Amino acid sequence: MATILVVDDAAFMRLMLKDMLERAGHMVVSEAANGLEAVDKYRAHRPDLVIMDLNMPELGGIEALEQIVRYDAKAKIIMCSALGHKHLIVSAVRRGAKDYVLKPFQSERVLGAISRVLNPSISLAE
Numbered sequence: 001m002a003t004i005l006v007v008d009d010a011a012f013m014r015l016m017l018k019d020m021l022e023r024a025g026h027m028v029v030s031e032a033a034n035g036l037e038a039v040d041k042y043r044a045h046r047p048d049l050v051i052m053d054l055n056m057p058e059l060g061g062i063e064a065l066e067q068i069v070r071y072d073a074k075a076k077i078i079m080c081s082a083l084g085h086k087h088l089i090v091s092a093v094r095r096g097a098k099d100y101v102l103k104p105f106q107s108e109r110v111l112g113a114i115s116r117v118l119n120p121s122i123s124l125a126e
Contacts, residue, residue, distance in 0.1 A: 002118055003029045005045060007038040007052035007064070008080070016105065017051060024111050035059025039067045042075070049114060051101075054081040054088050062092050069096040076117050080105070 004026050006017045011033070018028045029045045032038040036059045038052060050068065054061040061079055068075045079092040079100045089100045099113040 002026045002048040002114065003045070004114075005030050005032065005038065005041055005047040005050045005052075007032040007035070007050060007056070007061070009033050009053060009056040013053070013103075013105075017110070020105070020107050020110060021051075021114075024107075026114070035061060035064030035067075038064045039071070042068050043071060046072075048076065049117060050075065050077045051110070051114075052077060052079055054079055054085055054092065062088065062095060065092055065097055066095055078113050078117060 004021055006014050006028055008014050008017070014031045018031065021028055029047050030041045032041050034056045038050065039059070042050060052061050052064060065077055065079070068077065075096070077097050079089060079097045080103060081089055081100065082103050092100065098117040101110050101113050
């Protein structure tokens with residue numbers, strides 16, 4: 001079971017992710033609606049993993065990613081975005097994101113990304 005911070009400006013997306021994660025046995029320790037909240041809540045809760053949207057108000061996902069990684073170089077962050085933002089996903093990975101998932105979410109893809117990020121020795125074939 002991993003502790004997870006869910007970050008998305010859309011409440012229904014946070015709820016959908018939280019439900020998916022908790023059904024899989026993970027614990028959502030906190031939620032954030034923007035990048036500023038994400039940075040604060042990461043510092044407060046030090047979760048095992050963050051799932052964070054790229055496009056958010058106040059502080060975007062890439063900027064929040066950079067601040068979290070600056071605070072904790074070992075932070076494990078999975079970015080999520082719509083299909084049309086490939087260049088932003090590449091930028092996020094270059095800045096420290098460990099993986100990404102595309103919206104609309106597919107449970108297998110989200111849970112697989114979490115498993116790979118938390119257990120890097122697991123290969124895609126396993």
